[in-house]
Amino acid sequence: MSRLTPTFEKLRQNKRKALVPYIVAGDPSMELSLPLMHKLVAQGADILEIGVPFSDPMAEGPVIQLAHERALVHGVSLGGILDLVAEFRKNDGDTPVVLMGYANPVERMGYSSFASRAKAAGVDGVLIVDMPPEEAEDLNACLAGQSIDNIFLLAPTTTDERIAKVSAMAGGYIYCVSLKGVTGAGNIDVAQVKTLMARIHAHTDLPVTVGFGIKDETTATQVAACCDGVVVGSALVSRVAASDGSEPAVLEATTLIRDIRHALDGLSG
Amino acid sequence: MSKAIDYTAYPDERGHFGPYGGRFVSETLMCALDELEAAYTSLRSDPDFIAEFDRDLAQYVGRPSPLYFAERWTRETGGAQIFLKREDLNHTGAHKVNNTIGQALLAKHMGKTRIIAETGAGQHGVASATVAARLGMSCHVFMGEEDVHRQALNVYRMKLLGAEVIPVKSGSRTLKDAMNEAMRDWVTHVDDTFYIIGTVAGPHPYPQLVRDFQCIIGREARQQCLDQTGRLPDALVACVGGGSNAIGLFHPFLGDDSVAMYGVEAGGYGVETGKHAAPLTAGSAGVLHGNRTYLMQDDNGQIIHTHSVSAGLDYPGVGPEHSWLKDSGRARYVTINDDEALSAFRELTLVEGIMPALESSHALAYAKKQAATMDKDQIVIVNLSGRGDKDIHTVAQIDGIQLT
Numbered sequence: 001m002s003r004l005t006p007t008f009e010k011l012r013q014n015k016r017k018a019l020v021p022y023i024v025a026g027d028p029s030m031e032l033s034l035p036l037m038h039k040l041v042a043q044g045a046d047i048l049e050i051g052v053p054f055s056d057p058m059a060e061g062p063v064i065q066l067a068h069e070r071a072l073v074h075g076v077s078l079g080g081i082l083d084l085v086a087e088f089r090k091n092d093g094d095t096p097v098v099l100m101g102y103a104n105p106v107e108r109m110g111y112s113s114f115a116s117r118a119k120a121a122g123v124d125g126v127l128i129v130d131m132p133p134e135e136a137e138d139l140n141a142c143l144a145g146q147s148i149d150n151i152f153l154l155a156p157t158t159t160d161e162r163i164a165k166v167s168a169m170a171g172g173y174i175y176c177v178s179l180k181g182v183t184g185a186g187n188i189d190v191a192q193v194k195t196l197m198a199r200i201h202a203h204t205d206l207p208v209t210v211g212f213g214i215k216d217e218t219t220a221t222q223v224a225a226c227c228d229g230v231v232v233g234s235a236l237v238s239r240v241a242a243s244d245g246s247e248p249a250v251l252e253a254t255t256l257i258r259d260i261r262h263a264l265d266g267l268s269g
Numbered sequence: 270m271s272k273a274i275d276y277t278a279y280p281d282e283r284g285h286f287g288p289y290g291g292r293f294v295s296e297t298l299m300c301a302l303d304e305l306e307a308a309y310t311s312l313r314s315d316p317d318f319i320a321e322f323d324r325d326l327a328q329y330v331g332r333p334s335p336l337y338f339a340e341r342w343t344r345e346t347g348g349a350q351i352f353l354k355r356e357d358l359n360h361t362g363a364h365k366v367n368n369t370i371g372q373a374l375l376a377k378h379m380g381k382t383r384i385i386a387e388t389g390a391g392q393h394g395v396a397s398a399t400v401a402a403r404l405g406m407s408c409h410v411f412m413g414e415e416d417v418h419r420q421a422l423n424v425y426r427m428k429l430l431g432a433e434v435i436p437v438k439s440g441s442r443t444l445k446d447a448m449n450e451a452m453r454d455w456v457t458h459v460d461d462t463f464y465i466i467g468t469v470a471g472p473h474p475y476p477q478l479v480r481d482f483q484c485i486i487g488r489e490a491r492q493q494c495l496d497q498t499g500r501l502p503d504a505l506v507a508c509v510g511g512g513s514n515a516i517g518l519f520h521p522f523l524g525d526d527s528v529a530m531y532g533v534e535a536g537g538y539g540v541e542t543g544k545h546a547a548p549l550t551a552g553s554a555g556v557l558h559g560n561r562t563y564l565m566q567d568d569n570g571q572i573i574h575t576h577s578v579s580a581g582l583d584y585p586g587v588g589p590e591h592s593w594l595k596d597s598g599r600a601r602y603v604t605i606n607d608d609e610a611l612s613a614f615r616e617l618t619l620v621e622g623i624m625p626a627l628e629s630s631h632a633l634a635y636a637k638k639q640a641a642t643m644d645k646d647q648i649v650i651v652n653l654s655g656r657g658d659k660d661i662h663t664v665a666q667i668d669g670i671q672l673t
């Protein structure tokens with residue numbers, strides 16, 4: 001079992017919501033990614049989603065696209081990111097780490113080599129944005145062999161039939177995309193998220209986190225009220241981008257996570 | 270002995286051509302693709318839909334396009350007889366319109382009101398803007414910023430046709446980035462929008478339906494060759510960007526074992542320089558834009574920048590069916606460099622009075638080499654996929670002439 005299921009169990013017992021920040025590995029630099037990860041945990045993150053940069057990030061809005069481009073300028077690679085996770089594990093054995101990215105870097109490394117290296121590094125979950133369950137059988141088998149969870153997306157356009165199918169293959173948690181659009185979109189509609197959550201809960205007991213468009217305490221608490229956790233991506237990445245790139249300034253960006261943590265903890269279960 | 274492959278049975282029901290193809294997209298688009306697949310599966314065998322498509326091809330596009338014997342060029346080449354399949358004579362000047370007519374009819378039947386498209390050379394953008402104008406739909410064309418400069422004439426054509434052209438500033442600012450941006454737009458407006466993909470790439474069912482619409486090229490060419498010469502050709506030659514004009518010509522001949530097929534990729538400055546757009550020749554398998562196929566990528570699985578003098582071939586991937594045909598050996602894939610394509614452009618213009626697109630010039634240059642090695646009674650058909658008017662600025666610039 002990965003660290004994800006126990007983490008969500010503990011959160012449920014304590015009637016808390018999962019706070020899941022997303023950063024792109026290597027943005028602004030590989031050296032700063034490690035202290036940034038630790039700082040996010042210190043500010044109250046329960047799970048870290050680490051973006052694996054790709055030259056063609058089709059599902060990303062402009063903020064995260066640029067972060068991918070910045071990271072790639074330094075030649076950040078999937079292998080380097082696995083080393084980063086291994087470094088992180090030296091000082092943090094508890095916080096689950098999920099790699100989020102696109103299929104091609106994983107294809108290039110090879111599924112089984114990726115799965116065993118990810119396990120050795122201490123990765124808990126993998127979310128390949130452009131690999132729906134229909135194409136994921138082989139990767140799933142490799143990940144399952146290493147007790148790594150394959151995390152799938154559900155979207156407002158997903159039919160009930162597909163919710164059932166995706167849930168059957170998913171592990172760890174389900175990542176629910178809040179809106180029709182790319183990351184960082186501004187059109188999150190909480191009522192629509194609630195409707196979707198009701199449809200999802202009819203099919204699965206897996207924890208569900210919601211992402212895309214959650215940018216502050218208000219959107220986070222509204223959305224968290226109907227799910228198990230929230231993912232904060234573009235809002236955090238844009239703060240990292242706006243910093244001057246020095247270590248204190250980059251770490252300062254995480255105050256967003258601290259503030260959202262406080263707001264979430266004010267929610268009663 | 271291995272059994273003959275029934276090429277018409279592919280892709281399989283999950284959209285795969287052997288290990289290639291498939292549907293690698295984010296969850297938000299999966300239902301849109303299911304909906305498209307269901308609509309296409311019922312319409313492709315619907316006699317009314319087929320009749321509507323055929324009528325448009327005849328009366329709006331001007332089909333059938335001629336199969337022209339390039340007698341003088343053949344004489345100069347001194348080998349096999351070279352025939353040109355004149356897709357350049359289609360309305361809007363390239364083969365691209367065969368596909369946009371088909372997809373626009375699908376969009377209409379599905380009740381979609383907004384068209385989006387990506388374009389490289391601008392030919393697919395123009396063909397999309399054209400059908401959108403005719404059907405009264407709004408049209409938004411994504412085009413890499415670099416291509417907006419290279420193909421200024423087509424940009425203005427699209428605007429005159431009422432389309433909005435959106436310059437794409439991300440990544441390498443060419444066709445692949447335009448496709449990324451079109452996908453992002455589609456995810457955002459998935460309810461009312463139909464994405465007309467311009468080549469046999471993208472997630473299933475696009476490689477299949479674009480191929481089916483483009484197969485009119487090969488079906489006509491096969492019959493015309495039989496009618497005009499009494500026999501089948503010995504070889505087919507077509508340029509390969511995403512691969513739509515090539516698959517359109519090749520596919521109806523796949524069961525004819527005597528017919529050799531050559532897909533010509535853009536060699537750019539030369540494959541050995543790394544500055545080219547030849548994934549089948551020099552790339553490896555991977556996943557991009559919704560399908561598994563040969564790609565130009567680095568050791569970390571990042572897509573690398575391509576180069577070709579022709580914007581329509583400047584793409585790091587290729588349709589999945591070509592990857593499969595390459596592995597099976599049924600078709601062969603070769604390259605022609607920028608300078609060779611430019612010579613063919615000039616030569617056909619001077620010798621036959623036909624100005625080819627720079628994309629098609631790659632096929633012509635290879636056909637000339639190939640024909641020279643063949644007997645005089647053999648036949649080569651080249652897909653003249655488009656006309657060269659759009660490239661006059663590029664050629665003039667290479668000649669050091671500033672057109673105003």
Ligand SMILES: Cc1ncc(COP(=O)(O)O)c(C=O)c1O
Nearest residue numbers: 392510511512513514581628655
């Ligand atoms: C005239 C012409 N030929 C060929 C191509 C390449 O596309 P494909 O390989 O899909 O035929 C283009 C693309 O823009 C084109 O305009």
